[in-house]
Amino acid sequence: MQALILAGGEGTRLRPLTATVPKPVVPLVDRPFIAFMLEWLKRHGVDDAVISCGFLASGVRNVLGDGSAYGVRLRYVEEPRPLGTGGAIKFAESLLEERVLVLNGDVLTDIDLTEQIAQHERTGAKLTLALIGVDDPSAYGLVRLNGDNSVRAFLEKPSPDQIDTNLVNAGAYVLERSVLDGIPAGRNVSIEREVFPTLVDNGLYGYESSGYWLDIGTPERYLQATHDILDGAVKTSVPDGYDGRSVALGSGTTVEGRLVGPAHVGDGVTIARGALVSGRTVLGRNVSIGAGAHVDGAVVLDGAVVGANTSITHAIVGPGVQLGASCRVGKGVVLGEGVVLGAENHLEAGARLFPNVSLPDGAIKF
Numbered sequence: 179m180q181a182l183i184l185a186g187g188e189g190t191r192l193r194p195l196t197a198t199v200p201k202p203v204v205p206l207v208d209r210p211f212i213a214f215m216l217e218w219l220k221r222h223g224v225d226d227a228v229i230s231c232g233f234l235a236s237g238v239r240n241v242l243g244d245g246s247a248y249g250v251r252l253r254y255v256e257e258p259r260p261l262g263t264g265g266a267i268k269f270a271e272s273l274l275e276e277r278v279l280v281l282n283g284d285v286l287t288d289i290d291l292t293e294q295i296a297q298h299e300r301t302g303a304k305l306t307l308a309l310i311g312v313d314d315p316s317a318y319g320l321v322r323l324n325g326d327n328s329v330r331a332f333l334e335k336p337s338p339d340q341i342d343t344n345l346v347n348a349g350a351y352v353l354e355r356s357v358l359d360g361i362p363a364g365r366n367v368s369i370e371r372e373v374f375p376t377l378v379d380n381g382l383y384g385y386e387s388s389g390y391w392l393d394i395g396t397p398e399r400y401l402q403a404t405h406d407i408l409d410g411a412v413k414t415s416v417p418d419g420y421d422g423r424s425v426a427l428g429s430g431t432t433v434e435g436r437l438v439g440p441a442h443v444g445d446g447v448t449i450a451r452g453a454l455v456s457g458r459t460v461l462g463r464n465v466s467i468g469a470g471a472h473v474d475g476a477v478v479l480d481g482a483v484v485g486a487n488t489s490i491t492h493a494i495v496g497p498g499v500q501l502g503a504s505c506r507v508g509k510g511v512v513l514g515e516g517v518v519l520g521a522e523n524h525l526e527a528g529a530r531l532f533p534n535v536s537l538p539d540g541a542i543k544f
């Protein structure tokens with residue numbers, strides 16, 4: 179089976195994490211995000227994948243290469259400018275087989291694609307969307323379904339008065355290549371807004387899936403994905419490395435403080451005396467946590483240095499960030515690569531600092 183992964187979006191909602199690294203290869207727990215997708219696709223018989231890139235394309239290619247590390251043959255198409263989801267599929271047409279699985283490149287899921295493909299064959303659909311129930315459909319593509327699983331209506335980013343079901347497009351669909359005949363070449367096309375609605379009553383079906391599903395495209399959801407992987411709430415190979423313990427500890431780590439699992443700690447990490455790391459935290463390689471610091475439910479990426487008595491709660495700290503002593507980094511804060519904070523800065527309420535921003539001691543207090 180062949181897959182096409184859409185990976186050309188700018189990942190604006192995940193900035194500044196995606197200012198230097200494209201969203202598909204943003205590190206999640208211990209690997210580039212898209213590795214989780216490749217692992218999932220491979221379990222359902224995908225051995226060939228085309229990655230549709232735009233923004234920071236070389237970043238994706240450099241990290242994933244020819245796919246041999248993942249057991250899936252990878253090829254890349256690179257758009258000269260963003261063509262939208264439909265335009266991107268059209269642009270890749272010459273590489274596609276008669277039937278292809280199309281995936282949004284930002285979903286962490288263990289949906290049963292094998293079942294979805296079987297339903298697609300049974301109904302003779304042109305396109306079968308995986309559907310998932312969510313609490314608030316407004317950020318997604320809402321799908322109204324008939325009793326025979328055909329789609330009655332597709333509404334991308336519905337307004338509150340349009341929401342009468344919790345089923346949304348999960349960003350994984352089986353597509354017959356003939357659908358592409360109806361997509362114009364060379365211009366920006368949203369498959370959700372311009373193509374799905376035209377297939378209603380004309381070959382568009384939905385597969386109601388159960389299982390884990392999360393679009394990782396915001397800081398809150400990125401952290402949620404991290405916690406769910408550590409909890410084993412989504413089927414991945416991460417816990418395989420735990421050997422029955424709840425903490426994965428890299429080599430060359432020094433833990434003098436307390437480390438409460440589940441947690442993932444990379445190679446060369448130091449946790450100094452009196453520090454507490456808890457609440458499903460991920461520490462990348464060569465991270466240093468200072469004496470008395472408290473890191474809770476956070477992600478601290480490679481090479482970051484956290485000063486003494488600094489606290490980080492449910493926040494994302496980019497690679498190489500340096501935090502001085504007694505800083506407070508609160509919920510939803512995202513610090514871009516190379517940010518330097520002097521001592522006693524307090525960041526709260528989802529503040530975001532762009533790569534290499536530097537603040538002197540005590541510059542921000544909430």
Ligand code: GDD
Binds near residue numbers: 187317393
């Ligand atoms: N190659 C390419 N070119 N890829 C693109 C482009 C483009 O111009 N625009 C977006 N993409 C990729 C993104 O990188 C992402 O992987 C995927 O297409 C979906 O784009 P998002 O920007 O993440 O869309 P969304 O999350 O708002 O909504 C989509 O996903 C929801 C599920 O998470 C829609 O498909 C919704 O219907 C769906 O419910």
Ligand code: MG
Binds near residue numbers: 282284393
């Ligand atoms: Mg998305």
